[in-house]
Amino acid sequence: MAPQRRTNVTPKPYLIGVVLALVLTVIPFGVVASRALPPKQIFVVIGAAAIVQIVVHLRFFLHLELKPSSPNQRIALCFAVVLLMLAGGTLWIMFNLHDRTM
Amino acid sequence: MLGKLTIDALPFYSGIAMTGALISVLGLLGAVALITWLGQWRYLWTEWLRSLDHKKIGVxxxxxxLIMLVRGFVDALMMRTQQAVALDSHGYLPPDHFDQIFTSHATIMIFFVAMPFLVGLFNVIVPQQIGARDMAFPFMNSVSLWLTAAGAALVMVSLVIGKFSTAGWNAYPPYSEAQLSPGVGVDYWIWAILVSSVGSILTGLNFLVTIIKRRAPGMRLMMMPQFTWAALCTSVLIVFAFPALTVAAALLGLDRYLGMHFFTNGDGGNLTNYIELFWIWGHPEVYILILxxxxxxxxxxxxxxxxRLFGYESLVYSTAAIAVLSLGVCLHHFFTLGAGSDVNAFFGRMAPLIAVPTGVTIFDWLLTMYRGRVxxxxxxxxxLGFIVTFVIGGMTGVLLTLAPAGRPMHDTTFLVAHFHNMMIPGALFGYLAGYQYWFPKAFGFRLDDKWGRRAFWAWIIGFYLAFVPLYILGFMGMPQRLERYDVAGWQPYLIVAELGAVFILCGVVFLAVQLAVSIRGRAGLVVSTGDPWNGRTLEWATASPPAVYNFAVVPHVHGIDAWWDMKQAGTAGRAPARFRDIIMSDDSSAGVALGAMAFVFAFAMVWQIWWLAAIGGIGVSGAVLSRAFRDRDEHRIPASQVEATEHRHLTAAVPTSGTPT
Incomplete structure (x- = not known):
């Protein structure tokens, strides 16, 4: 009784997303398991893969269009600032504690 | 077969624990018997438990x-009694039991009283205030409710089967690690937090989307009622803060279950990481409760x-500023952890900044009352009790943000008094005010005035008696969470605090009496107009209790205080020219099933009964899938039925056009 909200849903973006997400998960696992890189570079690879993974989820699963000047864009930007604040503050605190206690 | 679960899990270790367990079990059996005797199971199931109506979910x-408030309060009363008598003696509680009580008291009050209370008020009111017919995700709303209930049930079960955590509500490692807390207590805590925090995150997302996307035409953000603004800011905080807690609890669980080393003392673990993660959630949580x-x-x-509210815009900006600032001050909860002076100084300066927007809101309320007809x-x-008392709490808070003062004061009863000053007159008084204010909205009759006043006076007198002595004791250096002590000078204060707890007990009882008296005398308290207080905001435009679809015709909003404007313009309470069909979500049993299965899963994980955990896990997925594969999940209410419902309401209601009642 509620057909009015049907939109065209194709599995294609989801499948692309799943494949990309799997690849981006396998890469860090593989690097850690094989220890192909020195530890510092492993961290960089994990971090980079995680960030790209976030973008993949947003783009292919949540269909967040990255068009400029849409209101969603603005909200997302505000939230990104908050996240940066949280992450930055945490890193500052944790490195400070590390330097003083280790 | 039953994992770690044996007959020893029953509370034979203490007569008092046994009594508590028996009372809980008898209470549950009594409730079941009562519903059976009244023959109301079908009604309860079809009209309430599986309902996706946001108002019923809110109720x-x-x-x-309210149920969990009673449990949490009994814990508080037991602690106060113990401390009042435990000078140079063990009092009446064994240490292990006392530790469980202060852990469960805080866990219950934060997660299963304050959180469901505020989310309940949001649910009943926010969609009506923004002129929406329903939440953005009605089914997810039901899932949130039942996950929260599953977490609460888990804490209650720990009273009967096994022991609860003794690690305090914040479960700091290394004490909460498997090495030092080998029992199931911390596991109960972890799973109660995990299950209910998922529910809270879903709630936050739901209200965020509902408020952004479902507002009535014409209602710009800067026209939303203040309560909706508070709900929006709270939702943002929930979405950002709660995942940190979920992750912290999950990592602690990995340490305990799989021998990992996120927060252990050795093998590369770092407990400061837990403390940071916990307070990334913990400080915003204060504002999640207060806003x-x-x-x-x-x-x-x-x-x-x-x-009209004085300084609407300044209130909005203050609320938003409080929300943003609260994300950046977590370190003032651990000045003593060992960070450098530059870090401590920065967070010590950031924290009292929050007092500025908070002060603005206080003045806005005072200036609204000034020259008003109060x-x-x-x-x-x-x-009013809040405004007076909260200022004291704010001042002691500013005092604590000074790192040099925070250091000697930390872990003393001064801190206990400070945050109870935030949580009782700050948060709980607000929820109780909301409960009294919107009760007629939800049920169509007012709460009894006389018993409400008695409850208020008992609560506020009890609060001062219970917590002013704790401020003083904090200055005298009494640590928090003491099960016994040997300083004779502390005892008089603790006896006064006990007296305060007795007053609050009266407050709790009076609230229960008020509810009973009001239900019995509801014929005399009925609100026929739907607008008993001569309200200003849009929720009073619907019938009381509202129809399932809230608004037969979604109103157009032209300014702040939309309902007041409609009353002034004389358009309030007029039947629309024509009615249309309304499409609403079908009710669903999947939410209840999901909550129940999450409980089974969590309980099995606590006791490491792996086959039962598998059943629970499959059940949770099954409930989600059963809902996801439904093709039809909405039904149409025909226009004629809407018209009949509205006609009944409109003939009963003659709105007062702006004259005070």
């Missing part, structure tokens, strides 16, 4: 909160002063 949330109360106060003050109703009493 169930508040019911859960909704602020929203209630704003509505109550405007309504009962008969004036009606001293019960919600208004709670609000």
């Amino acid at each position: 169930m949330y508040v019911t859960l909160a 909704p109360a602020f929203g209630v106060y704003s509505e109550v003050v405007a309504t009962f002063s008969g004036r 009606r001293l109703s019960v919600p208004m009493l709670f609000t």
Whole structure:
């Protein structure tokens, strides 16, 4: 009784997303398991893969269009600032504690 | 077969624990027997438990909160009694039991009283305030409710089967690690937090989307009622803060279950990481609890002063500023952890900044009352009690943000008094004011005035008696969470605090009496107009209790205080020219099933009964899939039926056009 909200849903973006997400998960696992890189570079690879993974989820699963000047864009930007604040503050605190206690 | 679960899990270790367990079990059996005797199971199931109506979900949330309030308060009373008598003696509670009680008291009060209470108020009111017919995700709303209830049930079960955590509500490692807390207590805590925090995150997302996307035409963000603004800011905080707690609890669980080393002392673990993660959630959580109360106060003050809220925009900006600042001050909860002076100084400066927007809101409320016609109703009493008492709590908070003062004061009863000053007159008074204010909205009759006043006076006198002595004891250096002590000078203060707890007990009892008296005398308290307080905001435009679809015709909003404008313009309460069909979500049993299965899963994980955990896990997925594969999940209410419902309401209601009642 509620057909009015049907939109065209194709599995294609989801499948692309799943494949990309799997690849981006396998890469860090593989690097850690094989220890192909020195530890510092492993961290960089994990971090980079995680960030790209976030973008993949947003783009292919949540269909967040990255068009400029849409209101969603603005909200997302505000939230990104908050996240940066949280992450930055945490890193500052944790490195400070590390330097003083280790 | 049954994992770690044996007959020893029953509380034979203490007569008092056994009594508590028996009372809980008898209470549950009594409730089941009563419903059976009344023959109301079918009604309860079809009309309430599986309902996706946001108003009914809200009522169930508040019911859960009130039930858990009783449990959490009994814990508090037991602790106060122990401390009043435990000078040079063991009192009446064994240490292990006392530790469980302060852990469960805080866990229950934060997660299963305050959270469901505020989410319940959001549920009943926010969609109506923005002119929406339903939440953005009605089914997810039901899932949130039942996950929260599953977490609460888990804490309650720990009273009967096994022991609860003794690690305090924040479960700091290394004490909460498997090495030092080998029992199931911390596991109960972890799973209660995990299950309920998922529910809270879903709630936050739901209200965020609902408020952004479902507002009535014409209602710009800067026209939303203050309570909705508070709900929006709270939702943002929930979405950002709660995942940190979920992750912290999950990592602690990995340490305990799989021998990992995120927070252990050795093998590369670092407990400071847990403390940081915990307070990334913990400080915003304070404002998650307080901001909704602020929203209630704003509505109550405007309504009962008969004036438009003073400084609407400054209140909005203050609320938002409090929310943003609260994300950046977590370190003031651990000045003593060992960070450098530059870090401590920065967070020590950031923290009192929050007092600035908070002060602005206080002045806005005062100036709204100034030259208004203040009606001293019960919600208004709670609000006035809040304003006076909260200022004290704010001042002691500013004192604690000074790192040099925070250091000697930390872990003393001064801190206990400070945060109870935030949580009782700050948050809980707001929820109680909201409960009194919106009760007629949800049920169509008011709560009894006389018993409401008695409850208020018992609560506020009890609060001062219970917590002013703790401030003093904090200055005298009494640590928190003491099960016994040998300083004779502390005892008189602790006896006064016990007396305060007795007053609060009266407050709790009076609230229960008020509810009973009001239900029995509801014929005399009925509100035929739907607008008992001469309200200003859009929720009073619907019938009381509202029809399932809230608004037969979605209103157009032209300014702040939309309902007041409609009353002034004489358009309030007029039947629309024509009615249309309304499409609403079908009710669903999947939410209840999901909550029940999450409980089974969590309980099995606590006791490491792996086959049962598998059943629970499959059950959770099954409930999600059963809902996801439904093709039809909405039904149409025909226009004729809408018209009949509205006609009944409109003939009963003759709205007062702006004259105070």
